[in-house]
Amino acid sequence: MRAIAAVLFATVFALPTLAAEAVNPETPTGRGALRGGATKSYMVAAATSYAAEAGASIIKAGGNAVDAAVAVELVLSMTEPQSSGVGGGGFMLFWDQAGKQMHMYDGREKAPAAAIEKRFFRPDGQLMGRIEAIVGGKSVGVPGVMRMLELAHRKNGKLPWARLFEPAIKIADEGFPMGARLNYILNNDTYLPLWEPTKSFFYGADGKAKPVGTLMKNPAFAVVLRRMAAEGTSALYTGQIAADVVKTVTTAARNASDMTVADMAAYEAKERDPICGHYRGKKVCTIAPPSSGGISVLQTLGMLERFDMAAMGPESVAAYNAIAEAGRLALADRAMYVADPDFFPVPVKELIADSYIAGRAKLIDPKARMKDAPAGELTLRKAMNLYAAESPEIPATTHFSIVDKQGNAVAMTATIESGFGSKLMSNGFMLNNELTDFSYDDIAQGRTVANRVQGSKRPRSAMSPTLIFDKDGKLEIVIGSPGGPAIPAYVAKTIVALVDWKLPPAEAVGTANIVTGGDALNLEAGTFLEKQAGAFTALGHTVRIDSSGSGLHAIRIMPDGTLMGGADPRREGAVKGE
Numbered sequence: 210m211r212a213i214a215a216v217l218f219a220t221v222f223a224l225p226t227l228a229a230e231a232v233n234p235e236t237p238t239g240r241g242a243l244r245g246g247a248t249k250s251y252m253v254a255a256a257t258s259y260a261a262e263a264g265a266s267i268i269k270a271g272g273n274a275v276d277a278a279v280a281v282e283l284v285l286s287m288t289e290p291q292s293s294g295v296g297g298g299g300f301m302l303f304w305d306q307a308g309k310q311m312h313m314y315d316g317r318e319k320a321p322a323a324a325i326e327k328r329f330f331r332p333d334g335q336l337m338g339r340i341e342a343i344v345g346g347k348s349v350g351v352p353g354v355m356r357m358l359e360l361a362h363r364k365n366g367k368l369p370w371a372r373l374f375e376p377a378i379k380i381a382d383e384g385f386p387m388g389a390r391l392n393y394i395l396n397n398d399t400y401l402p403l404w405e406p407t408k409s410f411f412y413g414a415d416g417k418a419k420p421v422g423t424l425m426k427n428p429a430f431a432v433v434l435r436r437m438a439a440e441g442t443s444a445l446y447t448g449q450i451a452a453d454v455v456k457t458v459t460t461a462a463r464n465a466s467d468m469t470v471a472d473m474a475a476y477e478a479k480e481r482d483p484i485c486g487h488y489r490g491k492k493v494c495t496i497a498p499p500s501s502g503g504i505s506v507l508q509t510l511g512m513l514e515r516f517d518m519a520a521m522g523p524e525s526v527a528a529y530n531a532i533a534e535a536g537r538l539a540l541a542d543r544a545m546y547v548a549d550p551d552f553f554p555v556p557v558k559e560l561i562a563d564s565y566i567a568g569r570a571k572l573i574d575p576k577a578r579m580k581d582a583p584a585g586e587l588t589l590r591k592a593m594n595l596y597a598a599e600s601p602e603i604p605a606t607t608h609f610s611i612v613d614k615q616g617n618a619v620a621m622t623a624t625i626e627s628g629f630g631s632k633l634m635s636n637g638f639m640l641n642n643e644l645t646d647f648s649y650d651d652i653a654q655g656r657t658v659a660n661r662v663q664g665s666k667r668p669r670s671a672m673s674p675t676l677i678f679d680k681d682g683k684l685e686i687v688i689g690s691p692g693g694p695a696i697p698a699y700v701a702k703t704i705v706a707l708v709d710w711k712l713p714p715a716e717a718v719g720t721a722n723i724v725t726g727g728d729a730l731n732l733e734a735g736t737f738l739e740k741q742a743g744a745f746t747a748l749g750h751t752v753r754i755d756s757s758g759s760g761l762h763a764i765r766i767m768p769d770g771t772l773m774g775g776a777d778p779r780r781e782g783a784v785k786g787e
C-alpha cells in the first residue's frame with residue numbers, strides 16, 4: 210500500500226490544480242488532454258464543468274453528496290442534453306459514512322402498462338430497424354430519474370429540496386454558452402432539425418446548430434424546475450407537465466406510443482440491495498438488476514483477479530486480451546440471464562459466486578482468443594428454456610462521482626439511452642428511448658427471453674456505478690461510466706488501472722479502451738491498442754479501430770484523505786471541489 214501511495218502522491222503534483230483548470234475546454238470528438246485534480250475536503254467529477262460546479266456549490270453550502278447529485282443531474286439535463294436528464298432514468302449508489310450503510314436507488318424507466326412483446330414490429334409484421342424503433346414515441350419509457358432523486362433526497366438528503374434547484378434555475382434563466390461538443394453532435398443529428406420544438410431550440414434559421422458560444426436559455430425547462438422545486442416531483446408525474454409528455458409521445462409523427470397519464474402517475478423509484486464482490490482484497494459494491502452492469506463488473510474483475518495484471522502492465526496485449534475475453538464471457542451471461550428482477554428470477558448469487566467465476570476464468574487464455582464465449586450453464590437455463598438476446602445501444606448517457614465533506618459518496622449513472630434519446634422534446638427536456646434496451650426481436654423461436662418487452666417492466670441496463678472499499682472497510686474509489694453494453698468493460702478496466710497499474714484517476718480514466726461486442730474487437734483509436742492491432746489479429750480476433758464512447762468519472766480517496774479525481778478525456782467534463 211505504501212508503494213501505491215508513493216506513486217500516486219508523486220503524480221498529484223504532476224496534475225493540474227483545480228484553480229488552473231480551464232472552465233469548459235470542450236472537444237468535439239476523440240481524446241483531449243488528461244483532466245483531473247486533487248482536493249482535501251470534497252469533490253465532484255462530472256461530464257460538464259457546469260454540472261460539476263453546481264454539485265460543488267451545493268456541498269460548499271452545507272449539502273451532502275445526495276443533495277449535490279440532485280443539482281448535478283438537473284444541470285446535466287441542460288448542459289449535456291444528449292446524454293441524460295429529467296426525461297430519462299438512472300441508478301444511484303449512496304454511501305452513508307456516519308451510518309456505514311450503502312443505499313442503491315433504482316430510477317430505471319418503465320414500459321407503459323399496455324406494452325406488448327411485439328412493440329417494435331411494424332403493422333406488416335416485420336421487425337423495425339434499429340433507428341426506426343428508437344426515433345419517436347414507442348421507445349419512450351416512463352421517466353424515473355427525478356422520482357429516484359426525490360426518494361434518495363427524502364431518505365438521505367440534508368439541504369431543503371428547493372435549494373438544490375437553484376443552480377439549474379439560474380442556468381435555465383440566464384443560459385450557458387453552447388459548447389463545441391454539443392454543437393458538433395447537433396450538426397450531425399438527422400432528426401432533431403426535422404421537427405419542433407427541437408428545431409427552433411437547437412438550430413438557427415440557416416438549419417445549422419446554434420453557433421458555439423450562443424447563450425442557451427431554457428424558459429420552458431425553468432418552469433418545470435420551479436414547479437418541481439416548489440411541489441416535488443408530482444409536478445412532473447401528474448398534472449399538466451405529465452399530460453404534455455404523454456401528448457408528445459402519443460401524437461409523435463413516428464411510432465405513436467400507448468403511454469398514459471396513469472403510467473406517469475404510477476411510476477415509483479425503488480430502493481434495492483446493491484451487490485458486492487471483491488478485487489485484490491478490496492470490497493467492490495455495485496448495482497443490482499435491472500442493470501446487468503454490476504454483475505458484469507464483478508464477474509470481469511473476478512476473472513481478472515486470477516491473472517497477474519500488475520505484472521502484465523498497462524500497455525500489454527496480454528492484459529488487454531484478458532480484459533476483452535473476460536468481457537465476452539460476462540456479456541454472454543448478461544444476454545442469457547439478466548432482466549428486471551420484478552419480472553424474471555435473475556440468478557444473481559450464482560452468477561457472482563466465486564466458484565462459478567473461477568470456472569469461467571479457466572476459459573480465458575491471455576495469449577489467444579477463445580473461439581466461442583458462451584453463457585454459463587446454470588440450472589435456470591434448462592428449467593426456463595432460455596434464449597440469449599442482446600440489446601444493442603448507441604452512445605449517450607453520463608456518470609458522475611461525488612465525495613462530500615463528511616465522507617459520504619454518490620456514484621450515479623443516468624441516461625436517456627441514445628444521443629438525445631427518442632429525439633422528442635417536451636417542456637424543454639429530451640425524452641428517453643430506453644425501451645429499445647429491451648431485447649425486442651423474435652428470433653428466440655419459442656424459447657424464453659429474460660429481457661423481452663412486458664407491460665410496466667424495466668428494460669435491462671448495463672449501467673454500473675461502483676464503490677470500492679479498502680481492506681479496512683474505508684471507502685476508496687467512486688467510479689462509473691456511460692457506454693451501453695461496454696460500460697462494465699470500461700469500469701472494470703479502469704479499476705485494474707487504479708488498483709493493479711497504480712495510476713492516479715486522471716490517467717486511469719484515460720487508459721486505452723477495449724470493447725468486445727459481437728464478433729469484432731474494438732480497439733480505441735489513437736492509443737497503443739491501435740498500434741498493436743496486428744498482435745490482436747494474431748491472437749485470433751477480428752479487429753476494428755474505433756473511437757470510444759466512455760465517460761468515466763472517478764474519485765480515489767487516498768490514505769491521508771486527499772481526494773484525487775479524473776474526468777474522461779474523451780468528454781468535456783471536469784473535477785471540482787476544495
Ligand code: DON
Binds near residue numbers: 693
Ligand atoms: O442503460 C443502459 O445500459 C443504456 N441505456 C446506456 C446507454 C449508454 O451508455 C450509451 N452510451 N454511451
